[in-house]
Amino acid sequence: METYNPKIVCFSCNFGWGYLSDAETIGPTILNWIPVVCSGKIDTSHILKAFRAGADGVMILGCSEGHCHFQDGNYQTRKKVFLIHKVLDAFGIEPERLTMELDIDPEGRKIPQLIAQMQHHLSGLGPVKQV
Amino acid sequence: MAEKLKVAICWLGACGGCDASIVDLNEVILQVADAVDIVLWPLAMDFKYRSIQQMPDAEIALSILSGSIRNSDHQEMAELLRKKSQVVMAMGACACFGGTPGLANFHSKDDIFNWVYRDAPTVVNPDGNFPQPETVRNGGKLTLPHFFEHVFTLDQAIDVDYYLPGCPPPPELIVNAINAVLAGDLPPKGSTLAPRKALCDTCPRNQRKPNRMEIRSFNRIHEVEADPDACFLAAGIICMGPATRNGCGETCIRINVPCRGCFGPLPGVVGSEPKFLSTLASLLVVERDDEIKEAIDSFDDPVGYLYRFTQPSSILGRRSAKKVTEEGS
Ligand code: SF4
Ligand code: SF4
Numbered sequence: 001m002e003t004y005n006p007k008i009v010c011f012s013c014n015f016g017w018g019y020l021s022d023a024e025t026i027g028p029t030i031l032n033w034i035p036v037v038c039s040g041k042i043d044t045s046h047i048l049k050a051f052r053a054g055a056d057g058v059m060i061l062g063c064s065e066g067h068c069h070f071q072d073g074n075y076q077t078r079k080k081v082f083l084i085h086k087v088l089d090a091f092g093i094e095p096e097r098l099t100m101e102l103d104i105d106p107e108g109r110k111i112p113q114l115i116a117q118m119q120h121h122l123s124g125l126g127p128v129k130q131v
Numbered sequence: 132m133a134e135k136l137k138v139a140i141c142w143l144g145a146c147g148g149c150d151a152s153i154v155d156l157n158e159v160i161l162q163v164a165d166a167v168d169i170v171l172w173p174l175a176m177d178f179k180y181r182s183i184q185q186m187p188d189a190e191i192a193l194s195i196l197s198g199s200i201r202n203s204d205h206q207e208m209a210e211l212l213r214k215k216s217q218v219v220m221a222m223g224a225c226a227c228f229g230g231t232p233g234l235a236n237f238h239s240k241d242d243i244f245n246w247v248y249r250d251a252p253t254v255v256n257p258d259g260n261f262p263q264p265e266t267v268r269n270g271g272k273l274t275l276p277h278f279f280e281h282v283f284t285l286d287q288a289i290d291v292d293y294y295l296p297g298c299p300p301p302p303e304l305i306v307n308a309i310n311a312v313l314a315g316d317l318p319p320k321g322s323t324l325a326p327r328k329a330l331c332d333t334c335p336r337n338q339r340k341p342n343r344m345e346i347r348s349f350n351r352i353h354e355v356e357a358d359p360d361a362c363f364l365a366a367g368i369i370c371m372g373p374a375t376r377n378g379c380g381e382t383c384i385r386i387n388v389p390c391r392g393c394f395g396p397l398p399g400v401v402g403s404e405p406k407f408l409s410t411l412a413s414l415l416v417v418e419r420d421d422e423i424k425e426a427i428d429s430f431d432d433p434v435g436y437l438y439r440f441t442q443p444s445s446i447l448g449r450r451s452a453k454k455v456t457e458e459g460s
Contacts (some may be wrong), residue, residue: 080409
């Protein structure tokens, strides 16, 4: 049997996650890692396009509450996530395939762990069902 | 006298509303009919498909096609007219984006057949008859078009030159589009023959939009008494205006009905729904997670609103008709 290895796209805020580690050390350990200037910069279409392109899950890492460098980008994206859950559900994509984590992790050590956890969870779900 | 240009008008997976909008040109339709030679228009005139098949390729100057591609008959007709035409224009939300029939893509073909021919409370079908693509009766074979698994936009089945959105497109835009083709005065291939701004830009209610819009929960239009002059969205009534192209003449807005998005996304945008979702999220002013959830749950049937006219052309809903129908339907 072919083993299922869920593909995860990880958008992370540059101000909260992994900014002390250089891309060379941490980057290669995380596939499809997309650091952005603020989690608020992640548009709904980026998330839908990731699923369209074959992602099994999308993880968004934003700064913890009150720590957004741009006032409230994390909060803006939090609201988008709840709305997108409804859309994903209608397309037969389980809402838990899109998650958002709010924290500060300058070294980014938690990123591979969080991804591994999500991969483990998605392995139980199996591949995205096409509608 | 030079020969008149040939024009074909044809409905595919359509309701006929687009054709009715052409009829709504009133006297102007007579001028159009004078200027061109209408070689096909199933709604209004009697023609034989055979005469189209017998034409040399590219004989027709313009084919105006409305409706989605839902079955093999639509696909064959679209392919035939593509071959015989110099210019193909997708007319109406169905041809351009999939339209309301595209919402069927949230269900499988089996679900649809079971509901329509077996499970709906109004169905009486004791023998369990389902339509078949082929039936032999008294030694003769009867056929029906194949119903596809999926509803497609016109450009997922054939190459399309121009788009005219709307459900249906207003008569003024139809005349402009036909005249532009006849005069050879056309924008680049692939253009949408409609204005390029968002509906909010021309909406009369925009004047009464508060400086800072704050939504705490969503209302449906029939649940509240909407102020006939104020912005719907500011009152929490879902209005697709911010993410929808204008050109409709604000017909819904003027009769106190919010925009449903039939003109589709703005130029350069694939799918208006993500843009609208981002807008909506930024207008919500509830703080805690449970409040956000509650507010979003008050948005009844979000997918029905967001994808009302665009499921088949949306980021997650798009499919190629060629690929899907070749793989077997
Ligand atoms: S775009 Fe609207 S009016 Fe035209 S065929 Fe589709 S549903 Fe009917
Ligand atoms: S949201 Fe709707 S009502 Fe408000 S300005 Fe835009 S189109 Fe007009």
